[in-house]
Amino acid sequence: MYHAIVFFPLIGALIAGLFGRVLGAKVCEYVTTGCLAFSCLIAWGVFFEHGDHALRVQVAHWFSAGDLTVDWAFRIDRLTKVMLVVVTTVSTLVHLYSVGYMEEDPHRPRFFAYLSLFTFAMLMLVTADNLVQMFFGWEGVGLASYLLIGFWYEKPSANAAAMKAFIVNRVGDFGFSLGIFLVFVLFGSVAFDGIFPRVEELKDAHFHFLGHDWHALTLACLLLFMGAMGKSAQFLLHTWLPDAMEGPTPVSALIHAATMVTAGVFMVARLSPLFEMAPDALVVVTVIGGITAFFAATVGLVQNDIKRVIAYSTCSQLGYMFVALGVGAYSAGVFHLFTHAFFKALLFLGAGSVIHAMHHEQDMRNMGALRRFIPFTTAMMTIGTLALIGFPFTAGYYSKDAIIEAAYASTRPGHTLAFMATVIAALMTSFYSWRLFFMTFEGPARWGAHGHDAHAHDDHHAAAHDDHGHAVATADAHHDDHHAHTPHESPLVMTIPLAILAFGALFAGLIFKDRFIGEGMDAFWGHALAHGHDNHIMHDIHHVPALVSAAPFIMMLLGFVLAFWMYLRRPDVPHTLATQMPLLYNFLLNKWYFDEIYDRIFVRPAKWLGLFFWKEGDGRVIDGFGPDGISARVVDVTRGVVRLQTGYVYHYAFVMLVGVAGLVTWYLMTGAAGGAH
Known part of the structure; x- marks a missing residue:
């Protein structure tokens, strides 16, 4: 049964990848989507099974090297079951949605093979019984994301974005691999069953490194968290995430909702017994999470690309999840991961429906008044927006409020910063979410005959970054009649996934809150998450002041009122503010200039060094005095002898x-x- 959940996506990927040209695009779509749907049904069946004990399912013996023995096995506990449901559900709906969204693309078999491969790698990660298998899935997700982000390889921007995601993630993965090495040195094992029982006895162990004695578990957890920072796009290693929008919109939904970016959150939750014994590492997790939540929200305030706004929203929400993990509210962090998967996938796929309706336009300045033309998509985006901002009784309301209350109730260092950052981020989340909604669906129409002249330059720019990255001729053809069409609703194969996700965005919190963070929490989680003897954070959140509990709702209302006033009542105000505060506006528009800083510090020196080694080292030294130089001298001598x-x-x-x-x-x-x- 568990084998089927994991391996059916791989079977679909192999069939579509190896035999796609023979079978044709339609067959590949049906096969891969069918395999995912089958996995999803089994995953939901497993999720509702009773029993909280962990189950180990042996697949094969992988390898042995000295004292290191690694098996290929599945660790099935409640955390695994939650992730299986999240990954397979979102992936199945993305596959189904892609059947309509990618209809015009000539390389659909390759696309669906990549999607299924991505899902298989993620399932390998979440079912891992040991750190080496987790690293295998971790790197597999990185490879598949590189292939998907750069799917339209004819576009230089897509290639650059894919390389950026791959390289930035390698930085984090370097720390992750060092963390795995250190864990093996300390415990003599990489299997979770060999690590977790011995955590208590090693809680005071030290490790000599770089001439200094470090608290061993703190050092190991910080190195492991470095991997999580890269994969989950936390502050400083976040720069790849917005550029990942160069991939097709279904890819954005898959990467940003349920799979790649939540891998870091899952990893910290899985290793929570380790992190519980490293309180200093948890302080770092809390602070980084709070900074990320605030930073990404500020950047989302001024973005004009509809997908980039949602991308920065993802980055911010991941910060919330790490705040929860950092203060010890592991169940709240995983609960937000669970609910976030529904409403964030809904928002991305809804944005794809808008882009589809607008003939591949992504700039919100060239939209407006779409509510009358695509009412179903508008309704779905409304539900996704309400869940994201934490409107009462939607999915995001329960998980997001629990995190903010946990940040306040915590006594760990850094919790005050995290609390303030998450509350302020809640205000900004509401503002930029309603800004997106009003600019896209309300107000005057800024497309077609309504806005062609005023936004000719923006339209040309948007066409150059066409989300449907077909051949250049196709994109140009779309551009020629870009404004000649009236926006239209998406086909049924695209709207059905939206409706299913909308149900989850509305009711997932209400249905599952008691199991995840309520009275049934202990019975539901069992031993899947660590709850130290002095960790009562999930009980303390019920005793926070009323004003703290009301703070997210107050921030949500303020954000809505501000966006309503600025974008519907006084649409001249945003431009006036941007003109009056150009430094702040450009600072946010350029994402705090992190790309420029990294380009100056890392990219340019690396390129200069590479060019130096190529021209001087390889060209002048190796080729000049090495094989090419020797062969040239031999030729010179033979020419003299020939005379x-x-x-x-x-x-x-x-x-x-x-x-x-x-x-x-x-x-x-x-x-x-x-x-x-």
């Missing part, structure tokens, strides 16, 4: 005479030396 081949007998006689003279001289000198001796 001796004149064809005249007296030339040859002269050379022979010189040779005889040389031999006689050598003999006389060596003979005389020998006689003297």
Whole structure:
């Protein structure tokens, strides 16, 4: 049963990838989507099974090297079951949605093969029984994301974005791998069953590194968290996430909702017994999470690309999840991961429906008044927006409020910063979410005959970054009649996934809150998450002041009122503010200039060094004095020797005479030396 959940997506990927040209695009779509749907049904069945005990399912023995033995096995506990449901549900709906969204693309078999491969890698990660298997899934997700982000490889921007995601993640993965090495040194095992029972006895152990004695578990957890920062796009290693929008919109939904970006959150939750014994590492997790929540929300305030706004929203919400993990509210963090998957996938796929309706336009400045033309998509985006901002009784309301209350109730260092950051981020989340909604669906129409002249430059720019990255000729053809069409509702194959996700965005919190963070929490989670003897945070959140509990709702209302006033009542205000505060506006628009800073500090020196080694090292030294240099000298010598081949007998006689003279001289000198001796 568990084998089927994990391996059916791989079967679909292999069929579509190897036999796509023979079977055709339609068959590949049906096969991959069917395999995912089958996995999803089994995953939901497993999720509702009773029993909280962890189950180990052996697949095969992987390898042994000295004291290191690694098996390929599945660890099935409540945390695994939650992740199986999240990954397979969102992936199935993304597959189904892609059937309509990618209809015009000539490379659909390859696309669906990549999607299924991505899902298989994520399932390998969440079912891992040991750190090495987790690292295998971790790297598999990174590879598949590289392939999906750069799917339209004809676009230089897509190639650059794919490389950026791959390289930035390698930075985090370097720390992750060092963390795995250190865990093996400390515990003599990489299997969770060999690590978790021994955590208590090693809680005071130290490790000598770089001339300093470090608290061993703190160092290990910080290195592991470095991997989580890269994969989950936390502050400082976040720069790849917005550029990942270069991939098709279904890819954005898959990466940003349920799979790649939540891998770091899952990893910290899975290793919570380790982190519980490293309180200093948890302080770092809390602070980084709070900063990320605030930072990403500020950048989302001014973005104009509809997908980038939602991307920064993802980054911010991931910060919330890490705040929960950092203060010890592991169940609240995983609950937000669970609810976030529904409403964030809904928002991304809804944005894809808008882009589809607008003939591949992504700039919100060229939209407006779409509510009358795509009412179903508008309703779905409304539900997604309400869940994201934490409107009462939607999915986001329960999980997001629990995190903010946990940040307040915590006594760990850094909790005050995290609380303030998450509350302020709640205000900004509401503002930029309603800004997106009003600019897209309300107000005057800024497309077609309504806005062609005023936004000709923006339209050209948007066409150059066409989300449907077909051949250039196709994109140009779309651009020619870009404004000649009236926006239209998406086909049924795209709207059905929206409706299913909308149900989850509305009711997932209400249905599952008691199991995840309520009275049934202990029975539901069992031993899947660590709850230290002094960790009562999930009980303390019920005793926070009323104003703290009301703070997210107050921030949500303020954000709505502000966005309503600025974008519907006084649409001249945003432009006026941007003009009056150009430094702040450009600072946020350029994402705090992190790309420019990294370009100056890392990218340019790396390129200069590479160019130096190529031109000077490889070209001048290795080629000049190495194989190419030697071969060139041989050619020079042979050219000189060839000149001796004149064809005249007296030339040859002269050379022979010189040779005889040389031999006689050598003999006389060596003979005389020998006689003297």
